[in-house]
Amino acid sequence: MSWQDWASGVLLLLGCGFYLAGTLGMLRFPDALSRLHALTKTDNLGLMLVCAALAVRAESLRIATLLGVVWLLGITASTVSAHLIARYARRSKEAEP
Amino acid sequence: MTLALDILLALGLLWLGWQVVSGRALFRSIVMLIVLGLLMAVVWSRLGAPDLALAEAAVGAAVTGAMLLLAYRRIIELRPERAHQSLLRRSRLAAPLALLCGALVMGLGFELLKLSSPADSAGAAALAAMQQSELSNPVTGVLLLFRGYDTLLEMGVLLAAWLGVKMVQPAERQELPVSRTPLPTYLTDALLAVVIPGVVLVAGYLLHAGGSAPGGAFQAGAVLAGAGVLLALTGRLRPTPEPSQLQRIALALGVVTFAAIASVGPLFGKPVMWLPEGWALYVIEGAMTISIALCLLLLFISAGGVQRREP
Amino acid sequence: MNHSGFVYLAASSALFGMGVYGVLVSAHPLRKLLSLNLLAAAVFLMLISVGRRGADAPDPVPQAMVLTGIVVAVSATGFALSLLLALYRATGGADLDLDEGVVDDS
Incomplete structure (x- = not known):
């Protein structure tokens, strides 16, 4: 096994750990805001680690860069959607306490 | 290893499908159908059909899901008191009929799998004709x-x-x-x-x-x-x-x-x-x-x- | 390869059965629509997993047919949702079989 395999394996395992933690948090936490807290942080890190693991193994620089773009898009979308969900949750909580 | 992945994906599909048809809450069923669409996209790429994976993710999961969620919201707004009405009705025939249909499809499918694929199938002819064409997809x-x-x-x-x-x-x-x-x-x-x-x-x-x-x-x-x-x-x-x-x-x-x-x-x-x-x-x-x-x-x-x- | 075809074929027939069950037991038309979408997915999966037998390269013909099918399914879903909402607006309810008395409209 080359160092790339080792590095990507470790990164993949770490990323899967983050996904597992995020999923557990989303299922177990009591309200919308703490669920979002679990989801966004761990998803972003998990996605970054998985993308990094795949980028280490990528055949060319182009594919590695594309994986980076994938991560950026994912992080943008999840930021905005988490923001919107949190706002909605807060407003509906204010409306009916 | 790859077979284990296939079995895992298939079990995921079955679980999600069951959640769609058996869940009590309509909203949950819709979300489960969307997730099922996304999982189908993964299955398509496993089955060597990336075109389908793209179409399923964009049309099957995203557009259909958005339509269903919007329709759900409109229904709730039109009749809020109906939001939590019972979704299932009792039917004595449903389960046996469903089992019969599933078994029929499985039997037909396995008979089909047993057939040897002819050498001059339409797909093979298309692939052969595609050699001369500019389109390589x-x-x-x-x-x-x-x-x-x-x-x-x-x-x-x-x-x-x-x-x-x-x-x-x-x-x-x-x-x-x-x-x-x-x-x-x-x-x-x-x-x-x-x-x-x-x-x-x-x-x-x-x-x-x-x-x-x-x-x-x-x-x-x-x-x-x-x-x-x-x-x-x-x-x-x-x-x-x-x-x-x-x-x-x-x-x-x-x-x-x-x-x-x-x-x-x-x-x-x-x-x-x-x-x-x-x-x-x-x-x-x-x-x-x-x-x-x-x-x-x-x-x-x-x-x-x-x-x-x-x- | 053969084994995975087997696995997905079994999964598609089970999904088909679930779809039929869902159409039969759902009281809410939106739920029936979800079940119909499930049925469509089962049929697509079956077409592809059967179309894949034997050949080394995946057969493009079933793939093209399923691609067509996906788009037709989404158009049918969109139209059905519009009809459902029109029914809701017109009658205030959305039960196709009122005689069952699942929901008494008052």
């Missing part, structure tokens, strides 16, 4: 060159669905529930500023790549429709009962272009659905992309037309 080739009627009629189906939606739309339209209480936020502006050009770029790439790699008019159209859905949900577009002139042209563009180019065959001594190679294919695909995107968007907001909302 066999799925796009089959859609345009060998099953052109299917593709043409499919555009007709989309148009018919739009006509149906236009006919049953309400006389006095309420606004989309989402945009009735617009939430002005700098973040959605920033997101749109980044995502809309990106989406247009991706759609263009998919359209261009469709000749040689996974992609094509349907995938590109669905991605463009996704951008439209995003604009509608953030209150940039609003439904109108009638399409504008430009929208009428855009809606008909796919069918008209395809039919026009497909009918030049006899001039060159070829059959009717014969398509000239090269730029003509891109013209057809481009026209179809525009029509598909607009049709899907109008189906989503269930209106005859769409208009920019004045700020």
Whole structure:
């Protein structure tokens, strides 16, 4: 096994750990805001680690860069959607306490 | 190892399917169906069908899911007291009938699997004919060159669905529930500023790549429709009962272009659905992309037309 | 390869059965629509997994047919949702069989 395999394996395992933690948090936490807290942080890190693991193994620089773009898009979308969900949750909580 | 992955995916599909049909809450069922669509996209790529994976993720999961969620919200707004009504009815025949149907399908499928595949199947013939063609993506080739009627009629189906939606739309339209209480936020502006050009770029790439790699008019159209859905949900577009002139042209563009180019065959001594190679294919695909995107968007907001909302 | 075809074929027939069950037991038309979508997914999965037998390269013809099918399914879903909403607006309820008395409209 080359160092790339080792590095990507470790990164993949770490990323899967983050996904597992995020999923557990989303299922177990009591309200919308703490669920979002679990989801966004761990998803972003998990996605970054998985993308990094795949980028280490990528055949060319182009594919590695594309994986980076994938991560950026994912992080943008999840930021905005988490923001919107949190706002909605807060407003509906204010409306009916 | 790969078999274990297949079994895991199949079990996931079954669990999600059961959640869709057995859950008590309608909202949960809808979400489960969306997740099932995403998992189907993974299954398609496992089965060596990346074109389907793209289409399923964009059309099957995203556009259908958005439609279902919006319809759910409208239903809740129309009759809030019905939101938690019982969803299941008792039926003594349902389970045996379902088991019978499943067993029938499984039996038929296994008989089919036992059949040896003939050497000169349509797919093999298409792949062989594709060697001489400019298109190296066999799925796009089959859609345009060998099953052109299917593709043409499919555009007709989309148009018919739009006509149906236009006919049953309400006389006095309420606004989309989402945009009735617009939430002005700098973040959605920033997101749109980044995502809309990106989406247009991706759609263009998919359209261009469709000749040689996974992609094509349907995938590109669905991605463009996704951008439209995003604009509608953030209150940039609003439904109108009638399409504008430009929208009428855009809606008909796919069918008209395809039919026009497909009918030049006899001039060159070829059959009717014969398509000239090269730029003509891109013209057809481009026209179809525009029509598909607009049709899907109008189906989503269930209106005859769409208009920019004045700020 | 053969084994995975087997697995997905079994999954698609089970999904088909679930879809039939869902159509039969759902009281809410939106739920029936979800079940119909499930049925469509089962049929697509079956077409592809059967179309894949034997051949080394995946057969493009079933793929093209399923691609067509996906788009037709989404158009049908969109139209059905519009009809459903029109029914809701017209009658205030959305039960196709009122004689069953699942929901008494008052």
